[in-house]
Amino acid sequence: MRISGAKNAALPIMAAALLTDQPCRLENVPRLADVDNSIAILTELGASVDRGAENTLTITAAGSIGSSVPYERARVMRASILFMGPLLARNGEAILAKPGGDDIGMRRVDQHVAGMVQMGASVDEDEGNFICRAEHLTGADILLDMPTVTGTENLMMAATLADGQTTISNAAREPHIADLAHALNTMGARISGAGSDRIEVEGVARLGAGNHRVCPDYLEAGTYAIAVAATGGEVMLVDFPAVDLRSLVTKLRMAGVLVEVEAEGVRVRREGPIRPVDLITWTHPGFATDLQPQYTALMTQAAGTSVIQEFLFENRFNYVSELNALGANIELFPHRRGIRVHGPSALRGNAVTIPDIRAGAALMIGAMCAGGGTTLSGVEHLDRGYEDMAGKLSQLGAQVREGAVRAVDSPGEAIAGAE
Numbered sequence: 052m053r054i055s056g057a058k059n060a061a062l063p064i065m066a067a068a069l070l071t072d073q074p075c076r077l078e079n080v081p082r083l084a085d086v087d088n089s090i091a092i093l094t095e096l097g098a099s100v101d102r103g104a105e106n107t108l109t110i111t112a113a114g115s116i117g118s119s120v121p122y123e124r125a126r127v128m129r130a131s132i133l134f135m136g137p138l139l140a141r142n143g144e145a146i147l148a149k150p151g152g153d154d155i156g157m158r159r160v161d162q163h164v165a166g167m168v169q170m171g172a173s174v175d176e177d178e179g180n181f182i183c184r185a186e187h188l189t190g191a192d193i194l195l196d197m198p199t200v201t202g203t204e205n206l207m208m209a210a211t212l213a214d215g216q217t218t219i220s221n222a223a224r225e226p227h228i229a230d231l232a233h234a235l236n237t238m239g240a241r242i243s244g245a246g247s248d249r250i251e252v253e254g255v256a257r258l259g260a261g262n263h264r265v266c267p268d269y270l271e272a273g274t275y276a277i278a279v280a281a282t283g284g285e286v287m288l289v290d291f292p293a294v295d296l297r298s299l300v301t302k303l304r305m306a307g308v309l310v311e312v313e314a315e316g317v318r319v320r321r322e323g324p325i326r327p328v329d330l331i332t333w334t335h336p337g338f339a340t341d342l343q344p345q346y347t348a349l350m351t352q353a354a355g356t357s358v359i360q361e362f363l364f365e366n367r368f369n370y371v372s373e374l375n376a377l378g379a380n381i382e383l384f385p386h387r388r389g390i391r392v393h394g395p396s397a398l399r400g401n402a403v404t405i406p407d408i409r410a411g412a413a414l415m416i417g418a419m420c421a422g423g424g425t426t427l428s429g430v431e432h433l434d435r436g437y438e439d440m441a442g443k444l445s446q447l448g449a450q451v452r453e454g455a456v457r458a459v460d461s462p463g464e465a466i467a468g469a470e
């Protein structure tokens with residue numbers, strides 16, 4: 052099974068296309084609701100977006116581009132904040148709704164704002180919007196309070212066209228940051244250090260045409276690796292970014308899962324009973340918060356108790372009640388930043404509601420482990436983050452029916468041997 056392009060790389064790179072009036076050709080852009088929403092924002096701002104064959108997208112932002120991101124589109128997708136940097140750099144003005152998206156925690160954007168102000172912008176707020184203005188942006192020496200992912204991306208994009216040099220210290224190191232920097236450098240930006248905690252950007256007067264292949268999605272890859280481990284099967288995952296998934300691979304091996312790099316991809320196979328293995332989420336290269344719910348679903352199948360702690364988002368255990376409704380035995384610590392998972396649980400089908408993308412992936416894994424059919428509602432969350440999940444799960448041997456809701460019949464052994 053082939054891993055798709057990364058949502059969290061594609062979204063900033065699409066916004067970055069506003070930094071030039073020349074065409075930006077992007078390959079390996081996943082077909083997702085969030086990508087469609089970004090296409091709609093770009094189009095409504097005045098850019099032309101052509102979808103080519105095989106997940107190719109060409110974005111051309113020639114001529115006049117609006118400064119105001121449509122409120123209704125921004126409200127439903129937190130990644131809409133990524134238009135702040137490109138619009139400020141291009142138009143000297145960006146008006147955008149305070150972003151919505153998954154309710155997994157407070158999700159502040161003060162670091163985006165502080166960095167833009169350091170580069171010379173003014174940022175005012177009314178009830179629902181940020182109103183940002185800058186006659187011109189000047190390079191700055193920015194130290195982030197925490198390594199925010201979209202904050203690092205926003206500031207990096209704004210800095211490409213600023214006067215002079217910008218340094219971003221305590222920068223986020225997720226793989227999509229380096230991918231965005233590669234894309235910007237194909238457009239003529241001068242960025243070094245992306246992927247480390249110190250990024251340097253030498254501002255240039257203008258950017259030109261771009262040409263970039265979006266990196267594989269380490270979160271999708273991790274999700275399917277965990278799904279196969281949980282259901283006891285085997286799969287060959289092509290385009291599996293093993294280097295970006297070191298922390299997951301380590302945990303899977305400790306839990307008794309074979310993860311082997313071969314010529315055509317990475318083979319994942321459950322070797323025997325799953326062992327309980329504790330974890331804490333951290334910023335990259337630590338264990339990704341976006342894989343924590345799926346990993347919990349795996350631990351429901353482990354023989355013993357595991358402790359899972361969440362460092363980044365205070366509401367990221369919002370799926371626990373639903374996994375328990377499938378028969379899991381998970382206790383939430385009173386401070387809500389950790390859980391104790393007692394396994395192994397014989398999960399059974401039920402009707403559950405998906406609260407966000409990654410919680411949805413965890414519930415899908417739980418549903419595949421369960422005896423009997425499970426009905427999942429809120430599947431629109433999955434469409435935001437997983438390209439053709441129903442099709443890919445069918446490739447793995449699960450039975451997934453689509454409709455207003457999707458029912459998953461336990462594939463049990465059926466997942467075994469699927470490639």
Ligand code: EPU
Nearest residue numbers: 059130157158159160161162163198199200201202363408
């Ligand atoms: N934070 C602040 N101030 C800021 C920015 C962040 O206090 O200005 C805090 C947040 O409240 C949070 C922490 O810092 O506690 C980390 O937030 P970050 O800004 O890094 O998250 P993000 O950029 O909003 C991206 C991904 C998320 C992923 C997180 C963490 C995109 C589009 N989104 O969000 O992905 O969970 O990084 O890795 O890249 C998903 O794909 O399902 C998803 C939610």
